[in-house]
Structure formats: structure tokens, C-alpha cells
Amino acid sequence: MRVFENKNRCSGCTACMHSCPVKAISMKTDEEGFDYPDIDQKKCINCGTCRKICPFNNKLVRKDLLNAPDVLAAKNKNEETRISSSSGGVFSVLAEHVLSSGRVVYGAAFDNDFIVKHIRISNKNEIIKLKGSKYVQSDLSDVFLQVERDFKQNKQVLFSGTPCQVAGLRAYFNNVIPDKIILVDLVCHGVPSPLVWKEYVNVLQTKMKSKLTSFSFRDKKTGWHNSKLYAEFENHKPLFKNSLLDSFNDIFYKHVALRPSCHSCVFANYERTGDITLADFWGIEKYNPKFDDNKGVSLVLLNTNKGKRIFNAIRDGLVYENRDKRETEQNSLLYKPTSPSNKRDAFWKDFGKHGYEYVAKKYTGYGIIIKMKRIFKKLLGKS
Numbered sequence: 136m137r138v139f140e141n142k143n144r145c146s147g148c149t150a151c152m153h154s155c156p157v158k159a160i161s162m163k164t165d166e167e168g169f170d171y172p173d174i175d176q177k178k179c180i181n182c183g184t185c186r187k188i189c190p191f192n193n194k195l196v197r198k199d200l201l202n203a204p205d206v207l208a209a210k211n212k213n214e215e216t217r218i219s220s221s222s223g224g225v226f227s228v229l230a231e232h233v234l235s236s237g238r239v240v241y242g243a244a245f246d247n248d249f250i251v252k253h254i255r256i257s258n259k260n261e262i263i264k265l266k267g268s269k270y271v272q273s274d275l276s277d278v279f280l281q282v283e284r285d286f287k288q289n290k291q292v293l294f295s296g297t298p299c300q301v302a303g304l305r306a307y308f309n310n311v312i313p314d315k316i317i318l319v320d321l322v323c324h325g326v327p328s329p330l331v332w333k334e335y336v337n338v339l340q341t342k343m344k345s346k347l348t349s350f351s352f353r354d355k356k357t358g359w360h361n362s363k364l365y366a367e368f369e370n371h372k373p374l375f376k377n378s379l380l381d382s383f384n385d386i387f388y389k390h391v392a393l394r395p396s397c398h399s400c401v402f403a404n405y406e407r408t409g410d411i412t413l414a415d416f417w418g419i420e421k422y423n424p425k426f427d428d429n430k431g432v433s434l435v436l437l438n439t440n441k442g443k444r445i446f447n448a449i450r451d452g453l454v455y456e457n458r459d460k461r462e463t464e465q466n467s468l469l470y471k472p473t474s475p476s477n478k479r480d481a482f483w484k485d486f487g488k489h490g491y492e493y494v495a496k497k498y499t500g501y502g503i504i505i506k507m508k509r510i511f512k513k514l515l516g517k518s
């Protein structure tokens with residue numbers, strides 16, 4: 136028995152592992168650093184629960200989805216929070232609202248070694264850990280079990296994640312989501328490999344001869360439309376606008392190290408998995424230039440009546456306006472998955488043989504800068 140046919144059909148959501156009645160499934164990391172369910176054939180009773188529960192195999196029939204979601208452009212009124220968020224900072228307003236009455240929030244955070252993991256927070260001071268996009272697949276571990284435990288203890292929960300993670304949680308609850316659980320999904324470009332990320336962090340630390348202490352994938356010093364990577368180290372030397380630092384972004388946007396299933400994502404469409412969908416409102420500068428101050432605007436889709444209710448409760452913390460659904464078309468992930476790169480196989484061969492710095496030189500702007508520096512040095516030597 137196998138849970139999935141091939142790697143294009145598994146997002147690693149963990150629903151199958153947690154649903155197995157005899158606990159025969161564990162997650163195993165492959166050579167690209169992505170986790171997949173692995174069945175212990177000695178324990179397996181061939182009941183087929185894992186295949187039935189898989190949201191990739193079985194489309195979740197949604198009765199709660201509105202025919203036409205509300206489409207909004209929104210900004211957090213607190214400018215500091217907005218600037219330190221990836222888009223318009225709507226997530227922080229949602230989290231503050233939920234946490235203000237003893238409820239709990241789940242989302243992705245860095246651990247001490249900068250590994251991206253889903254965690255549970257119950258205090259407003261902890262929102263900072265979840266704030267900001269981490270463009271790496273986050274480790275869900277036993278988070279679905281924690282959500283279930285919270286629910287059984289009558290706690291209200293907000294779970295946020297990529298559309299496949301939210302679909303996984305839905306599947307784990309057999310697509311019957313209690314009113315107490317609010318689901319927030321992000322429009323998602325695809326998730327890069329945690330292994331490539333780990334090696335990148337190692338290379339940065341080696342070059343800087345210091346431990347990484349802070350990292351942002353979307354620093355807005357050069358504006359929301361031109362946000363960049365930013366890193367700080369124990370020796371207080373920051374890195375910004377640096378080709379080695381930026382190489383991870385190139386790898387992300389060149390689609391050479393995304394999870395295989397991202398290229399056939401069944402959730403990259405308007406049938407959203409969350410009650411609320413959050414994204415960047417790319418294109419707002421065309422539709423309402425006055426709304427765009429280059430500090431970040433969120434695209435918010437209210438997909439269910441629950442989503443609308445929650446939005447009503449938080450709207451005082453936001454500046455927002457209703458927009459036309461056609462204006463979301465610039466965000467292509469709302470109607471099709473990210474296409475794969477024809478260099479993907481070559482990238483992984485090179486990465487396996489030579490490691491991060493080699494692929495950064497070969498596949499990203501880092502290599503070009505190094506070549507230019509070499510030429511420049513030669514020229515200087517000649518003159």
C-alpha cells in the first residue's frame with residue numbers, strides 16, 4: 136500500500152499520518168529535504184484510510200464557500216506592524232483579535248536554528264514569531280493533533296498556513312470544521328526545500344563568521360514593491376542588497392527547488408481552503424494608486440460567512456475598501472499553479488554533488504557578481 140502515486144501528488148500535509156488507525160505512518164525526509172508519508176508495511180492493515188483522507192486524492196466538497204467571495208484591499212492601521220509584515224499586515228490584526236479572548240493561533244515561525252516550523256501561540260507578545268512570510272516549507276509535525284486537543288478543550292483556534300496545509304487540516308477533520316476553528320490560507324507561489332534553506336543559512340553563517348540572529352524575506356526598506364532579503368548576525372553585521380543573500384530569492388523565483396506537488400497544486404484556484412485568504416494585492420497601484428503608499432497592501436478574500444463575521448470583528452484595525460474580483464488577476468496563483476523550471480533536475484544533481492554555494496553561483500545572480508568582480512580585478516591588475 137502507498138499513500139500517494141507519485142511526488143506530484145503529495146504536499147506532505149500529515150493528514151494521512153495522523154488519521155492512520157494503527158499508527159503505521161511516519162513522515163520521512165527525501166533527498167531534496169521534503170517530507171513524505173512512509174508506511175510501515177508490518178503494521179499496515181490495508182484499511183485505505185490514508186488514501187481516502189488525502190486532500191490531493193479526494194476533492195473536498197465545500198458547502199460553506201460563498202458563490203462570490205468579498206474581495207478587499209486592506210492595510211493595518213498600525214504602520215510599524217504593516218512595514219514589518221510581508222503584505223498589508225492583516226494577519227497581525229486577525230491574530231490580535233483571536234488572542235485577545237483567550238484563544239490560540241497557529242502559524243509558521245523560525246526556531247533557534249532558523250528551521251521553519253508551525254507553532255501554537257496563546258499570547259499577543261508572540262505574534263512577532265509568526266509575522267512575515269518565510270518562503271520555505273514549514274514543518275507541521277503534530278500540529279493537527281494539537282488543534283484537535285484545543286478544540287476538544289473548547290478553545291477557539293485560528294489556523295493559518297499554505298492552502299495545502301489548510302486543506303490537510305480540513306481533511307483531518309473529515310471536512311467538518313467546527314465553528315470554533317477559523318482557517319486562514321495564503322495565496323502561495325510554492326514552497327522551497329527546507330534542505331536548501333538549511334544549507335543556505337550555513338553558508339551565510341560561514342561567510343559572516345557569525346550566527347544568524349534575524350532574517351526577513353520581505354524587508355521593505357526599499358519599498359513593498361521592491362522588498363528584499365535582510366539578515367542580521369551575532370557580530371552585529373547586517374546583510375542587505377547582497378548577491379549571496381539574494382541568491383535564495385532567485386532560487387525561489389526560478390522554481391528550481393520548490394516541492395514537486397507545488398507545480399500541480401490542486402488548491403491554486405478561487406475555491407480557497409480558508410475562511411479568509413491573504414495575499415499581496417499586486418496591481419493595486421493601477422486600480423487605486425492613492426491606496427498604495429509602497430508600504431504594503433493585502434489582498435483579502437472572504438470566502439465563507441465565518442470569514443465575513445471575523446472580518447467584521449477586526450475591520451476597525453484596518454483601512455480597507457471593496458475591490459473587483461477581476462483586479463486579482465495579476466496574482467496568477469489564484470487560477471493556476473507555478474510552472475516547473477526545465478533546470479530543476481540539473482539543479483538537484485548539482486546541489487547533491489556540490490552543495491549550496493555551487494548552485495548559487497551556477498543558477499543565481501550571485502555567480503554573475505562573482506564573475507564581474509573577477510573581471511574587474513583582472514582589469515585593475517592590468518592597468
Ligand SMILES: Cc1cc2nc3c(=O)[nH]c(=O)nc-3n(C[C@H](O)[C@H](O)[C@H](O)COP(=O)(O)OP(=O)(O)OC[C@H]3O[C@@H](n4cnc5c(N)ncnc54)[C@H](O)[C@@H]3O)c2cc1C
Pocket residue numbers: 219220221222223224225226227241242243244251265266267268269270271272273295296297321322323324325326327413414415416417433434466468
Ligand atoms: C511560501 C509562501 C508563498 C507565498 N506566495 C505568495 C504569492 O505568490 N503571492 C501572494 O500574493 N502572496 C504570497 N504569499 C502570502 C504573502 O507572502 C503573505 O504571507 C500574506 O499576504 C500575509 O501577509 P500579512 O502582511 O497579512 O501577514 P504576515 O505577517 O506577512 O504573514 C504572516 C502569516 O504567514 C504565515 N506564514 C509565514 N511563513 C509561512 C510558511 N512557510 N508556511 C505557512 N505559513 C506561513 C504565518 O503563519 C502567518 O499566518 C506567500 C506566502 C508563503 C508563506
